[in-house]
Amino acid sequence: xxxxxxxxxxxxxxxxxxxxxxxxxxxxxxxxxxxxxxxxxxxxxxxxxxxxxxxxxxxxxxxxxxxxxxxxxxxxxxxxxxxxxxxxxxxxxxxxxxxxxxxxxxxxxxxxxxxxxxxxxxxxxxxxxxxxxxxxxxxxxxxxxxxxxxxxxxxxxxxxxxxxxxxxxxxxxxxxxxxxxxxxxxxxxxxxxxxxxxxxxxxxxxxxxxxxxxxxxxxxxxxxxxxxxxxxxxxxxxxxxxxxxxxxxxxxxxxxxxxxxxxxxxxxxxxxxxxxxxxxxxxxxxxxxxxxxxxxxxxxxxxxxxxxxxxxxxxxxxxxxxxxxxxxxxxxxxxxxxxxxxxxxxxxxxxxxxxxxxxxxxxxxxxxxxxxxxxxxxxxxxxxxxxxxxxxxxxxxxxxxxxxxxxxxxxxxx
Numbered sequence: 001x002x003x004x005x006x007x008x009x010x011x012x013x014x015x016x017x018x019x020x021x022x023x024x025x026x027x028x029x030x031x032x033x034x035x036x037x038x039x040x041x042x043x044x045x046x047x048x049x050x051x052x053x054x055x056x057x058x059x060x061x062x063x064x065x066x067x068x069x070x071x072x073x074x075x076x077x078x079x080x081x082x083x084x085x086x087x088x089x090x091x092x093x094x095x096x097x098x099x100x101x102x103x104x105x106x107x108x109x110x111x112x113x114x115x116x117x118x119x120x121x122x123x124x125x126x127x128x129x130x131x132x133x134x135x136x137x138x139x140x141x142x143x144x145x146x147x148x149x150x151x152x153x154x155x156x157x158x159x160x161x162x163x164x165x166x167x168x169x170x171x172x173x174x175x176x177x178x179x180x181x182x183x184x185x186x187x188x189x190x191x192x193x194x195x196x197x198x199x200x201x202x203x204x205x206x207x208x209x210x211x212x213x214x215x216x217x218x219x220x221x222x223x224x225x226x227x228x229x230x231x232x233x234x235x236x237x238x239x240x241x242x243x244x245x246x247x248x249x250x251x252x253x254x255x256x257x258x259x260x261x262x263x264x265x266x267x268x269x270x271x272x273x274x275x276x277x278x279x280x281x282x283x284x285x286x287x288x289x290x291x292x293x294x295x296x297x298x299x300x301x302x303x304x305x306x307x308x309x310x311x312x313x314x315x316x317x318x319x320x321x322x323x324x325x326x327x328x329x330x331x332x333x334x335x336x337x338x339x340x341x342x343x344x345x346x347x348x349x350x351x352x353x354x355x356x357x358x359x360x361x362x363x364x365x366x367x368x369x370x371x372x373x374x375x376x377x378x379x380x381x382x383x384x385x386x387x388x389x390x391x392x393x394x395x396x397x398x399x400x401x402x403x404x405x406x407x408x409x410x411x412x413x414x
Contacts, residue, residue, distance in 0.1 A: 024392030054323030058307035122153025157191030206237035
């Protein structure tokens, strides 16, 4: 057993928490006991806030850290795609594995214990991105959960899309966990949706689609997805990522789509970092924020999660693999309260990718983040580097910091 002493909860309680690394669950949570010393098998969390560990519901580990290799010269989605095509000849299997592992471990050090990553599949890449991500998944299995989405290239329907459709099915047969695609980029969006859904049904896996990643109010892929899932009665889990166009549609249409999404059980993942960077560049005045209609979806009862998407690649030159940054942006750009934003990167994110929720309570999975902060708002605003990450009841990463003022203490802030 591992005991966490004197941890502060979001509610403000000071508690001792016992973890069982054999079962990976929390055994007990009780009022903090007074103790002068902390045994070696225990961790003194005095001054730390104990939180459920975040999950990343939408990453691209195969693209991570490519931004310096070939920048996105136009700054929009088309420019990012062009940059990726240009950089493909420089990408090897070892390169894919090394960059993906680095990005995954960075996220883990920041507190994320589960990642769903998309991996490109198509005639330009074959299965090598999926094969590399599966290798990373297996090599880090003892530390964290990684799910691999086979993200098919377009076209994927009709005779012109036959090769890509075959590769999607081959990727799932090779061990990818989820079927994926980008209907809004396909010449036949509905055809793409049908092929991807059929592949998921055949393989018995969830479906995770990039959806309406644009600010065109005529883009209705999310409504089409909800209708298709309801008609199919598909129950393996469905995620729609981005859903940007919903944020610029008329309110009545937004509410109608949000209710359909909730009824169909489709989870929506909003991706503030990347969409704030890529979207709206063609509208220099009254530029849209590039986020989906978060509040309308929440009001309708839909699962709304949030992810970081990209880490310093052509789709986003920033990104540090920190879910607290994602939550902070949801507060300032998505107008959510801090607790709502944190829920989007924790319990909602885990629900979207089919994992049980984490709470600081007995019986919960022992995936926890201890961070040196007085409360949740401070944790999101400051994102302190001092953190301890527990995965399945074991301490897997500890980060400490030493700060000095060589010229003397500056005194109180003014």
